[in-house]
Each structure stands twice: as structure tokens, then as C-alpha cells.
Amino acid sequence: MAYTSEDDQELLDRFMAQSRRAMRRLKEAEAAAGQVVGEGHSADGLIQVTADGQGHVTQIKLDPRVLRLDRPALGTTVLAAIQQAQADGERKSRKILGEALDETSALPAPLDESFVRDRVERVARELLGG
Amino acid sequence: MYPLEPGEIRDDEPERAGRQAERMLAGIEEVEAALDQIAGHGEAAAGQVTVEAAADGRVRHVAFGPRAVRLDSGTLAAELLTAIERAQQDAARQTEELMRETLDDFDPQEARTLIERITGTPW
Numbered sequence: 001m002a003y004t005s006e007d008d009q010e011l012l013d014r015f016m017a018q019s020r021r022a023m024r025r026l027k028e029a030e031a032a033a034g035q036v037v038g039e040g041h042s043a044d045g046l047i048q049v050t051a052d053g054q055g056h057v058t059q060i061k062l063d064p065r066v067l068r069l070d071r072p073a074l075g076t077t078v079l080a081a082i083q084q085a086q087a088d089g090e091r092k093s094r095k096i097l098g099e100a101l102d103e104t105s106a107l108p109a110p111l112d113e114s115f116v117r118d119r120v121e122r123v124a125r126e127l128l129g130g
Numbered sequence: 131m132y133p134l135e136p137g138e139i140r141d142d143e144p145e146r147a148g149r150q151a152e153r154m155l156a157g158i159e160e161v162e163a164a165l166d167q168i169a170g171h172g173e174a175a176a177g178q179v180t181v182e183a184a185a186d187g188r189v190r191h192v193a194f195g196p197r198a199v200r201l202d203s204g205t206l207a208a209e210l211l212t213a214i215e216r217a218q219q220d221a222a223r224q225t226e227e228l229m230r231e232t233l234d235d236f237d238p239q240e241a242r243t244l245i246e247r248i249t250g251t252p253w
Binding site for chain 2: 054055056057059060061062063064066067071074075078079082083086
């Protein structure tokens, strides 16, 4: 069957459609990663912290009873809950982005010089009647 | 900037490009080491709540002054959030300064705009 430029157009259309889908998937993942809520709390649950996927601490709840702790202990316990929330948020957003990247890694091969060379060879073969 | 034809590449050019790449790599290593040293500081409640944050925003230290624990718990929580935000902003400011100093001509704002333009381009 003779090689036509319509074949190239079809290949290019398919490549663009796949690329568009991949970009959309990555953008969705980026938006989803922006919505994650990382959680951290002290062992007794009196300190509760939330953070987003970018390390921002979004909420801190302190039960009045935590104020009975001595100050160094309060600092240490609060710090641990904050770090837990930040790590949890980071883990969740990494998971979302990682999954999206795995899915989109099956992109078509880029249209590089082999794409052109391939076509030149095919046209040449047709011209030579091969 | 660079010749497109292999025949137009002068003999000393690959060597020059190599040296330039080495300088850039050395710069990046320097930045990475310096990034670990960054400590952003933030205070709230008239200095009664102090926070230290790393370059990536991780909170590294939290301390309360004697008057902090006399605040009601809701106010203390709000002051703590403010101190964290300030510490992270300070760390971010130091990070940008470091990038600008170490990597010649690097403008974080320009880089962000470029990335946004690329990722925001409708296909």
C-alpha cells in the first residue's frame, strides 16, 4: 500500500491527542495534590494539626489541658504534631503525583528526526519501486 | 548562541562548554549545601512564640515564652500558626536570595513565570 501524507496527519493527530490527555491528567493530579490534608496529633490527641501537601500548616487545635505541660515539653509535643502533619501531607501529595506520572509515562515516542528519516526512506523505496 | 552545524564548531568550543557546565554543577552543589543551612525565623505573641523553619518549609523548632502559656489555648494556637507562617516566609526569602547570589542571573520570579507559562499553555 502506498504511503500517504494522510498517514502522517493521522499519526500526528494521535500524538497530539495522547499528549493532551497526559497534560490533562497531570493537571488534575496537580489540583488533587493541592487539596490533600496531612494530619498530625499528639499521642493523647490534645494537639491536632493539619498541613497541605506543600508544607503549609493550615490548622492547629490545642486543648486547654495542654497548657498544663511544662513549656519545653509543650514545645516538643507541638513540634512533633506539626512535623507529623507536614510529613503526612507531603506523603499524600507525592503519592497522587507519582501515580499520575506513572500513568503518563506511557506517552508516544517524541516526533524526532527518526520520524522524518523513516518517511524519507519509505518515500525513497516507493520511488525506486521497492 | 551555539552553532547548529557540527562543521561550524570551533576546536576550543567543546572544552569551553565543558568548563561552563562544571562551573554550573559546582554552583548547584554549593547551593544544596547552603540550603541545608538555612533557618527561617518567625515570632508571634510579642516574641512569646518562636518558630524555626527549614528552606523546604519543614518546622524544625518551636518554643514558648513564659507568658505564652497564660494565653487561652485558641489564641495560642492562632499565634503559633502566625509564627510558623513568618518562619516559612523568612526561609523562602533567604532561599531566593541564595539562589540569586549563587546562580548568576537566576531570577526565581522569572523562572516561576516561565514554568507557569509552559504548564499553562493550552495544547
